[in-house]
Amino acid sequence: MTHSTDPTASTPARSQQLFERAQRVIPGGVNSPVRAFRAVGGTPRFIARAQGAHLWDADGQRYIDYIGSWGPMILGHGHPAALEAVQKAALEGFSFGAPTEREVELAEEILRHVPSMEMVRLVSSGTEAGMSAIRLARGATGRSVIVKFNGCYHGHADSLLVKAGSGLATFGHATSAGVPPEVVQHTLVLEYNDVAQLDEAFALHGADIACVIMEPIAGNMNFVRASVPFMQRARELCTQHGALLILDEVMTGFRVALGGAQSLYAQQIPGFAPDLTVLGKVIGGGMPLAAFGGPRAVMEQLAPLGPVYQAGTLSGNPVATACGLATLREISRPGFYDRLAARTRAWMQGLEDAARAEGVPLVTDCEGGMFGFFLLPELPQNYPQVLATDGPRFNRLFHGLLARGVYIAPALYEAGFVSSAHTEDDIAQSVAAAREVFRELSKA
Structure with missing residues (x-):
């Protein structure tokens, strides 16, 4: 099965319908601006439910969740x-x-x-x-x-x-x-x-x-x-x-x-x-x-x-x-943060390895259950340096991962989050998806 990095290639029907309906009664169709996908293009996914490390949209498609409601869900959903x-x-x-x-x-x-x-x-x-x-x-x-x-x-x-x-x-x-x-x-x-x-x-x-x-x-x-x-x-x-x-x-x-x-x-x-x-x-x-x-x-x-x-x-x-x-x-239970940090590092290391294998410049950083990555040769230290990130390439990366069931923040200026509910298999699936997307990006 092939997946596109084009934001218009595979928009779920129910999310599209809900977004059109929402835009008639809510400014931009969302109640917080980043949710509108304006930064990356395409249609936002309307989420119907969540459990553990996963989200399901209104069309029933499942995603590995690295947004975690923008940080609160450190235990995963429905603990x-x-x-x-x-x-x-x-x-x-x-x-x-x-x-x-x-x-x-x-x-x-x-x-x-x-x-x-x-x-x-x-x-x-x-x-x-x-x-x-x-x-x-x-x-x-x-x-x-x-x-x-x-x-x-x-x-x-x-x-x-x-x-x-x-x-x-x-x-x-x-x-x-x-x-x-x-x-x-x-x-x-x-x-x-x-x-x-x-x-x-x-x-x-x-x-x-x-x-x-x-x-x-x-x-x-x-x-x-x-x-x-x-x-x-x-x-x-x-x-x-x-x-x-x-x-x-x-x-x-x-x-x-x-x-x-x-x-x-x-x-x-x-x-x-x-x-x-x-x-x-x-x-x-x-x-x-x-x-x-x-x-x-x-x-x-x-x-x-x-x-x-x-x-x-x-x-x-x-x-x-x-x-x-x-x-x-x-x-606060003993060992919680050690396990959480190890899972986060595994995700970031896998992402770095996948990018390096395809010659795509990428650097990562993380602490505990919070992470970030940049399509840059070295970590930025301030906002002007962050702005040097390749925005169009990030957008293609976002949609390529989304099409493969991996949900990262829909804007290159947002950090990501791992929960204690993420398993080794979740990380392995995410890295495999990233490897496929980086392969496509290296050819673009």
């Missing part, structure tokens, strides 16, 4: 422990608008594994957690300027939808319609992994900087690590100037290691810890749940104790906290 917890919680009630014991248990479980956090506030989404952490940093410091990095995504809050200007230490310009210039005038955008720019920014604006927010492993420019010197310098400068260092671990938290990416940097930088941490995805196990937290003295600036206001009707939702708590208890 018995998570399913049982959710069913039991749902029978007790969907939402109360009042505190529950399970919120306390989940908070305690999070803090047990992330020692930089002494208190945590639960919310419903990563965007909500990120914007609340920044508001808290501004309130705690009495300053306005925030520093973010080109290529790092922290949700769609207005002040974060910015890109870098043309010069060093240049304040950003909005990248979304509907965001007034005055909203982003206090957002300073720098290049990721550029220590010199970081030094310059603090030299020019240090007294006004409330916080530096970064992804320790940037998952929205595929998979790009913050170098140890860059992370260390960010910590030093924040400490020296009285700014707060916020690590956005929505993707990496409980995904790359039990203690998140910050635990990996703490092994290489003596005494390293962020001031605030933003979490999401894995802590909800697939349910809408996120959090932000840090030292008691900072967190007590939040209402009702302090002047920084934050609230949410569904924060600490009892069904979501049940799913999150069950997930965290499963992943």
